[in-house]
Amino acid sequence: MSSIGWIDFDEKERERAQRLMQLFTEQEARDELGLGAIRDSIADHLFPGTSTVQTRLRYMLFVPYIFSRLPRERSSREIADQIRNDQLRLRDALVAGDEKSGVIGVNAGPKLKRLPASVYWAGLEAWGIRRFSGSIDAYVASLPSWPRNTGKDHDDDDHGAGRTVPTPWHPRLPKPPKDMLEKTSFALSDEEAGFVVDRLVDSNPDSLLAFLAKNDLRAKSEHIWSHPHLSSFPKRARGLVEHASIFSDVMYGAALQYNLLLSQLRKNEQWIEDYSKEIRKWQQYFDLTRLKAWSIEGFWEEIRHPAHRVQDPTRRFVTEWTDLVRTSSAFKRGSSKAHSLVKDRERRLKKAQSRFTNRAARDRWQGSSGAYRLQFRWSQASRHLEDLARG
Structure with missing residues (x-):
């Protein structure tokens, strides 16, 4: 029986481990062929601070609003209880505000496990909204030690040069709405929208997300490479989008092949017919000329990201599949x-749990695993841009 153990390193390592475990439950993390590090490298370059479990943009403000109003005199347990209760109250306030899409925990009730703070915590730091570098638990534990006047960073005004008071949140964070926990919505105020754009541009000036937000270039395109303003993207971002498009297209074929092979082993005629049809469509529309002109060496260089390491076996698999x-x-x-x-790749990743060698694992398979084109979190980023434009 397998299990996950906890190793108590420093806060950075702990937060990294928490983020890794969160990825296992995200929809786009159905990574049967081990492409996750490549996918996330590209996504973090284009849309930093996003994740596939984020729903609506204003949570990037709701979370710091809730945390910035916490009492300092209570015990850590009492503070943690208030954080949870306030997030549940926020859910009810959004429902009272007639929000029907993107409310976290709308159907879970009091037993909600994944609270907005855990979903947006990493993104808040990536966007420069959260200045406290540590986990939620560390924040709660350190709260009593923060100075009382952390609401202002005096280096940012003209009257207190040299008197810096550390603050866990950006000093220009707007004030929370007074009725936030009674009735609210995902509509951003003008001040909130301007704050978010400023933080994106300051923290990730070269990202595509910052460019799109600053220039209000939202679109309802299915993929980022079909965006109507693609030609106006900055040169490097445009190059990354081109790499992402080719990579997504070529590896989609491998994903379909994987599902077809399993369908054949399961002897399910309907699944076999469906995946055979999808593979024929992939073959028909695949741009082989564009692939032959693609520099895979340039691809590996462009997608390098300090938060993600692409292992050599992954590089070999992608390169060999591309050559095929x-x-x-x-x-x-x-x-x-x-x-x-495809078979060898899955066997090496899953070992004893490979569906090609483990009959029980194969019998549990429901007929689809990762059979989609990678989107690199564009659906989440585009939703955030829509929310921002409404502000």
């Missing part, structure tokens, strides 16, 4: 090389 597609070998019906490459 380039030579049209992956397009051939019953290609033994394509089959072997």
